[in-house]
Amino acid sequence: DAGVTQSPTHLIKTRGQQVTLRCSPKSGHDTVSWYQQALGQGPQFIFQYYEEEERQRGNFPDRFSGHQFPNYSSELNVNALLLGDSALYLCASSLRTGRDLTDTQYFGPGTRLTVL
Amino acid sequence: DAKTTQPNSMESNEEEPVHLPCNHSTISGTDYIHWYRQLPSQGPEYVIHGLTSNVNNRMASLAIAEDRKSSTLILHRATLRDAAVYYCILRDVRAGNQFYFGTGTSLTVIP
Numbered sequence: 001d002a003g004v005t006q007s008p009t010h011l012i013k014t015r016g017q018q019v020t021l022r023c024s025p026k027s028g029h030d031t032v033s034w035y036q037q038a039l040g041q042g043p044q045f046i047f048q049y050y051e052e053e054e055r056q057r058g059n060f061p062d063r064f065s066g067h068q069f070p071n072y073s074s075e076l077n078v079n080a081l082l083l084g085d086s087a088l089y090l091c092a093s094s095l096r097t098g099r100d101l102t103d104t105q106y107f108g109p110g111t112r113l114t115v116l
Numbered sequence: 117d118a119k120t121t122q123p124n125s126m127e128s129n130e131e132e133p134v135h136l137p138c139n140h141s142t143i144s145g146t147d148y149i150h151w152y153r154q155l156p157s158q159g160p161e162y163v164i165h166g167l168t169s170n171v172n173n174r175m176a177s178l179a180i181a182e183d184r185k186s187s188t189l190i191l192h193r194a195t196l197r198d199a200a201v202y203y204c205i206l207r208d209v210r211a212g213n214q215f216y217f218g219t220g221t222s223l224t225v226i227p
Contacts, residue, residue: 004159033214042203042217043160056214090159092215104150105215107159 002027004093004108012114013081021076021111025093032074033105034066035090043090049074050096078113086115119143120204125222134191136221138204141185148207149180150215151189153200160203160217163189199225 005024013019025032031050035043045058049068068074072093078085089112092105121139128134140149148167152160164171164178166187171178177190191198203220 035217040219042201042219043215045214045216048214058214092159104162104165106162107152109157109159 004091004106006089006091006108006111008111009109010112010114012116014116015081015083017081017115018077018079019081019113021078021089021091021113023074023076023091023093023108025072025074025091026106029093029095029106030072031094031096032068032072033092033094034074034076035092035107036060036085037088037090037110039087046076081115083115086113088112119147119206119216120218122202122204122218122221124219125224127224127226128191128194129226130196131193134194134198134223136189136191136202136204136223137186138188139186140204140206143184143206144208146208149178149184149187150205150207151176151178152203152205152215152217153198154203154220155197155200163202194223194225196225196227199223 004026007022033048034046037043046060047057048055052068063079065077088110090110091108094105119142148165150165151163153163154160164173164176166178179188201220201222203217205215
């Protein structure tokens with residue numbers, strides 16, 4: 001059973017560019033959340049997708065956008081990249097309608113984005 | 117939004133028990149207590165969660181204070197593979213299922 005997968009593993013971009021990161025959830029999961037983790041910090045919640053819609057959003061500008069596909073996979077898009085966007089971007093999947101009301105999240109290994 | 121307080125770092129000798137504390141004095145009745153850990157160069161990994169009662173699983177035990185304002189993650193026998201950053205997280209099931217992480221406790225296991 002494949003866990004959460006993310007691509008690419010590493011990415012280098014320059015300021016002002018746009019980037020797309022991809023996530024495939026754990027088999028059977030229908031909800032995808034995205035987090036940004038700066039060096040030495042805990043992950044910060046960006047947004048969550050369920051049924052192809054953004055359901056919740058953290059304190060991130062609208063340069064950060066996403067999409068969820070019918071197969072539950074998801075993309076994170078960041079426009080007009082800033083140096084401060086350099087971070088590890090984590091995807092987490094969960095089953096919203098599961099019996100476990102706490103919706104335990106399973107994280108992928110992340111995509112390391114470097115903005116020069 | 118992080119509503120938990122944890123020590124920045126802790127050390128433990130290998131094969132000894134480890135008690136990782138977490139304070140959450142503003143916890144509400146619908147907040148679940150989650151623990152995740154993050155090994156170097158990996159995404160966070162689920163460890164355990166609970167609401168009111170103490171919980172045990174194959175990885176660890178979670179002891180929750182009677183007033184729920186603090187909890188302790190217990191690793192019964194620390195191994196070198198347990199060296200990681202441990203995050204204590206509160207999740208309000210009414211507010212959605214996003215997690216708000218703090219800075220966590222970096223656990224060093226000494227051989």
